[in-house]
Amino acid sequence: MIATTRIDESSLHYRGWRVVLACFLMAFFMFGFGLYGQGVYLAELQRAHGWPGTLVSAASTFSFLLTSVLVIFTDDLLARMGLRSLILCGLSALGASTVLLALMQTPWQLYLAYALMSIGWTGMGTVVIATLLNSWFERRRGLALSLAFNGATCGGIVLVPLLLSVSASIGFRSAMLVATLAMLVLVLPVVVIFIGWPAQMSPAAGGRFTADGQAARTSRRTLLSNPAFWTMVLPIAIALLAQMGFIIHQVTFLEPLIGRAAAGLAVTIMAAMAVVGRLSLGLLVDRLDPRLACAVSMTSQGAALFVLLQSTSPTVLLACCAIYGFSIGNMITFPPLIIQREIGFAAFAAAMGLGTSISGIISAFGPGIVGLVRSFTGSYTTAFALCVMLDLVAASVVLWRPGKRLEDSPTLSPSP
Template sequence: MNAPHAGPTADEKIIDETSIRYEGWPIVGVCFLVATFAWAAGFYGQGVYLAELQRVHGWPASLISTATTCYYLFSAVLVVFVSEAIRTLGPRRLLIMGIIAIAAGTALVGQVTSPWQLYVAYALIAFGWAGTSLAAINNTLGLWFDKKRGMAISLALNGASCGGILGVPLLVGAIGKFGFPATSIGAALVIVIVAIPAILIWVGRPPKRTLPPADAFATAPAPAVQSIAQMRRAAFGSLSFWTITVPFAMLLIAQVGFIVHQISFLDPIMGRERASIAVALMTVMAVVGRVLFGFVVDRMDQRKAAAVSAISQAVALIVMVNTRNEVTLFTASAVFGFSVGNMITLPTLIVQREFSAAAFGVLVSLVTAICQFTYAFGPGIIGLLRDVFGSYVVPFYACAALQMIAAAIVLVRGKAPQAV
């Protein structure tokens, strides 16, 4: 007969996530590093690739943009299965495979001589992006953190902002000195040489918990174990799931669309150099927002925080299209940037709070995939509206309207916690 309050076994440990010596914190550092490379090569690097491929080959922007959209859509499909991949391979193998794929694609993109080769390179980067970006990092950290998961994810995803702050200037500078083909190979080597040893050293087997996560302390009997397919079906019938997924998909359409077009919008007003400074300021503020938010996110109403963040970004966009004052434009860019990182982090944290621990990885992957599939069209929609109306006024007002609607939807709650 099993003792009801038996002590930890040899394979289990008393977990104190608040301790600086807790084994999970080095994992946060590794995920920060992985995010830096993933966003530098797989997100912010897309703009660099577009410009260089146009310059070197003279290909139209529409051709390259189509390949970019296909890349986001393909990687969105792959992201759905990240949870299964981690269960099958473990976090160490998945992260290593992701790093190798994104490095291989990055090396290849500088060597392409025809459009079909670009699609091959982007397919490799898509596999790498699925194995190193939001879903992979959230699922990995979820194995080590429960009570401090919000802080851990917020800190790790600051690497995404560093990918923009450091990665893009380094890529552009190296291309100017060494050329695009050599730089793409060099970048790939740096990714492999730096990231893989860090993963091998610090990402091991996640701890076994002696106590269940906080959401398992319920008076009702524990639900039957569900398969991954059952979890997905149950999520599709859950109001909470849709009032997370739909508003954040809308928010990311507006956010990604604005980020891609920000320099084009600001360039005629203040020039390319100062427009680049505004982009850098926005990215720095994303880091500041994530860090500050990380210290309080586990104790606050995350849906209300998402609504406030959405409204602040909408106001910033409305201000930008109604002024030509540079100080005001810089300030509005900073306000918009403060919530950029949190818009990526918040869906994960709301899922953790409102759904069972067993479903966390599956639902995070599903929400991430749907949002990525949706925001893949954001830059194209804004570009089309800009061409139709001749300026960014209508597109940015449309983005602000999306954000206001999303702020209202995200406040609608289902039953919590969900046994899915």
Template sequence: MRDSISSDEQSPRYFGWRIVAALFLVELSIFGFGLYGHGIYVTELRRLNDWPTGLIASGTTLSLVLGSLLSMFVSDLLRWLGPRSLVLAGVAALATGLALLGSATSVLQLYIGFSVLALAWVGLGAVTAAAIVGAWFDRKRGLAISLTYSGATCSGIVLAPGLVLLVGSIGFQQALWLAAAATLIVLIPVVATIVRFPRAAERLVASTNPTSATLSRWSLLQDAAFWSLTAPFALALFVQVAFIVHQIAILIPSIGFQRAGVAVSLTTAMSLAGRIGLGLFADRTDPRRVAVLSILSQSAALAVIGQSSDDSALLVACAVFGFSIGNLITLPALIVQREFAPGAFSVVLGLSMGVAGVINACGPAAMGLLRDLSGGYTTPIFIGVVIQVASALGLLLKPAIVRRMA
């Protein structure tokens, strides 16, 4: 039976690959508008309303923190609502959040928009996508998750620069309203017709509940192995998310708004290259070692960005930083797959990414506040370098892992 399933996974006709394609579009949308778009929101809302950078970036942090907290319960929501209803609810929240942000003229409206956007992360985010895709795959799970998350990378190549151009052409409000409408038009039919869990005849693991909580969240919070995964990624992503949100603002003084958009595109293009490379070898590499190398390369790139004003050097550094962006989102799922039993996958990943998400969501606000206090981005960038080096060393301190049995 298992050999038959593995053969199905290797066939392009296997329905699981349609799930991957549908959730690729979902990740494209949520990361494009829910993460990469924040750099544009910070820049434009500050220009239009003369609000402090720290105030707007705190809204970004609110969105990411709230989304991360709620994502801890994705396994329960999938069991109660089912994947299709949960993802459709996320699509509605994303469109509504974009419309509210585009119309924001007061701080209250701003924070309501960011709060609604947070709900989109629950239905569309990485934890939900990994749980749904993971239910369809066994031996090809690493590749399938990596390809699904490639939508997050492509969002920086397609949506972020496209949104920059759209804002420049028709204005911030109209651009976000158009983005909200396009999200509904594209995603609703795709999700409604494709996204679901496998039936018993389609997957061996469908005979068990793919969202069952085989480990309690409280026991995980007391587990050294869990923290050896969660804490280092929380620190690394704290810096990564902060840089992504502030990248345009960091680069504008040196290379201008339009070239900053090009730099974002280059950054995420390299992220796609890194993610594809990881996907090809995901099942044959040690994901912890790959993570250490990825984080150290990002710290070196940040050091260059923090002290250089040369166009070429900045573009190269953005490319190096970008090569590991997608992998730092994918690697936690691959480590959970290796170190915990399949039945616990969505619970462990949800809690790990939720805890880490609460921490790394503070990155944009922290960088914004440090920028306001220090008068520039140099200080927060070099603090980020130190944090990333510490996180890489933390991943090397791997306690003895006893594989959990479902």
């Protein structure tokens, strides 16, 4: 049980909401620079240096894979460095990465920049945000996570267009330096002032203690042998694989049917609905079964894709993208809710790190699989039908409810 149980979490005076604001800003810049901004870097670096697209895109793949490895060790870093120090390290690494992207002259600097970005993900990404908010909220945990993770979507909606607009006015180099300065001015004070564990929380993110007074945490081996962990991780990873495949190929699929302008509008609608969906879920999810809500979200995405394949009507296609987008953001909100309920607090950071790593690696193949199937078949029909099947399989698996809470198990042991 977290330390905030007897506190009114609905009150705006509750300190946890200031922590949510800090997490929103962290997600805004981390996802804005680290995910959505990579399309901008690809175009601008090719234009500035004449580097082939394969070189830049390979650096992106390298960054995502390195991130998937580093997040496994988030619980160890939290225990050894402390929460605020880890976040400040991530902020510094992300700032160094964006400055280097602005000033780089040689390809090896690109890979260094993207390696620093991976360190930024470790210090400011979903695992740290979810672990932090999990410690501050119990009754309003779903709403807090939804509000904070909306910063990720807003980073794509706001930061990327701003980067493009400012780059057109003052150049890419100056735009990146200005955006980096804005990040430091906005994020650094709120991290220093607001970020911290609740007063009675263990600084090692554990909350349970062994006989010698050290925080008890859970070994990764114990997590990997826990069915509840796998019935959460695998369906989320499968659904994200299908989701990434559709998102990356969405414009290419829609443009021949409804034109470039309408295809761009479809992307905007989908992103806007992701914000609406996450806020809607946040208001209700604390009263819902997170596994059932997750299965409904996966099924709705599969249904939207199925209808999208049957129609050429612009109205229907845009409506399908809106329905699909409603559940996009929630795929990173459900795992922490399921983990806290079924795996427990002592294992939370370790489970989030492992789960994020596994999901990240598996979902990274989504765009490639969709593209490969399209190349073999000559159209997106079979590729997106595969995505529909994956969504339905994921929805079925996530409804399986094995075992008792890992936290209730006597197998708790220090994490290796």
